[in-house]
Amino acid sequence: MKIQGKCFYQFTRSFSDRVGSTTSFVWASYCGLWQIHKSANALSALSEKPQWKKIEDYLVGEVPGRGGIDLHDISSKTWASHQASYSDFILTQGAILFEDWSKSLAEMTLVPGKKIKAETFQFASGATSNKWTNWSALDVPGIHTGSSFIKNEVQPALLTAYATNISSLDVLLNWYRFYKELRNSIAHHGGVIRQENVDAYETASLGSLASAGIKRNFSGVKPILGGKINLELHDAVLFLAIIQRLSFAFDAKYCHTNQAEANLIARLRGALADSPAPYELTAERKASWIKKFLMHRGGITPSSLPTAEAWLKSNNVLTIKVI
Template sequence: MGDNARYVFRASRDAHKSITRLFDFVHPTAISLWNLRWQVQGYLKNVSDADARTLEARFASGSGIGAGSLKRATVETTWDEQLENFASFILTNTIAIFEDYFSAICDVSSLTNAQKRQVEKQLQFPSGANNGGFSAALTTLGTSSLVSGAVTWDKRTTRRIDETNVEPLLVCYRYFKELRNSLAHNGGRAGQRQLDAQSEFAQTISGGKIGSVKAPDYNPFNAVDEEIRPEYRGVIGFSEVILHLIATYDSVLSKTPIVENELRAALVPDKLTWPTSQIGKTRRFNKVFDRNKFPKFTPTPELVAFLKTEGLIPLSVTI
């Protein structure tokens, strides 16, 4: 997955990095629990009368963590149940990261506070939603040609940019968001909203995909009050959907005035004397955009004029 993907917006970089680090924690933790289960179960086969204190001394000594529930966790709870718990943890955190992403994006805009709250919500819904969804948000944001034709994302990002399918990707997001809501607020049982979201999600899947990304696996439920069982591989697939949405939104939002505020905030003024050769000026221009953060920018006339106006490069520069 890698957390060094380059995006126009800092919020995109931060969200991608947070999702990567989430899995850097969860996957090794799940593997460790799998191995601990075998160790404890093997130990109990030979020392069947071992109590909680004995198990804690054998497996948790020095950790600073009490292990009174060690037997319940490694023997009495099935591996499938624990994978569902991991899935819930991943789902909850992935949704939180994505929600924070929209908040950070809107904070960069010049919208009023009321408009920011509205757009933050709309960007999380497909266009057919009651609040107007994606298309209504773009109408509020407006358009900007500042970096049009000037940005070249690398292959790791372009393979995830899927503007054509942003709507079905958002339908997928709404299903998993409703799944999270049920787990957090409805005792882990399905409500009518979850059933409706599941139906819409199923209809977006074509040939096992949603746009260019593999459709996440999921355990379907059929009735209100049925217990929801999140699927471990499914929420991993959902996280890939979120990475597609982040890359897609980075592209979409770079065509709105938010990009202008982003560059004003992110770039450091270069007031030194520039080289006179074309090659030297091109190299100097490239240094304006930190390649550890940004995709490649081309010095289009509009972008160069903006950088001059904002005092980010000398007025005398011609590229």
């Protein structure tokens, strides 16, 4: 589930990679288990008393370091129960990943007098709490003075790239809350549908995921109070798409803070400590070197290279003499 594009913060890149790895792991594992489940049931049906050790050796005997596989247990469960386990895993892993990412963004958007926490970026605009401040409060003019360099030279391209996601933040966040409540019901209430699940669905279903930049909409049915949660795997995977697009949208929206600039400067200085810049270059090679340095070590592509060079010099990051 890799989205072609860029983001500002390193922790957003790392988060996106981990979401993609989770998706790849789920599909590879899911397909592999399906083959084992199907084959084990077919082979066990050939005998009234299946010899599970022989069946196991035949099916997975050449798999290195396979650990303790209980093929009898795997085949005795319905495929629907296996699929439900994968859906549960996606909800739990996705919630953990997004919680950690939200905490990282909160550190980059701290404002005096505001309670900026992970929850700041987990509810639709206007949500209120005594424990945290909603992200919409950060959009009030004057709240963030921010970095003029990032705001003018870096942020515009990101805002354009993720314009659909940014304009659909409330839609994405409402669906995020729906999935988060599903996870809470599974983890803490035995998978029983609560009023919170019904309410979250009613709110989320007012918005279209397809219009928010995701390829398809949720295809499940409306949850019925007191029933059991039944989340199809293809709908569970949408949760990973939602949190990834939320991260890109918020990354672009809040990449210009003073903390973000300080973080960027620290990254660039750290890179130069590991691999110092050349003392002098021709004007052409200097421009090329700075462009590549900012792209590969800072993860940014400023719209004006002279402006970027002046910013580097003014912040005592880098000065290369022209020969």
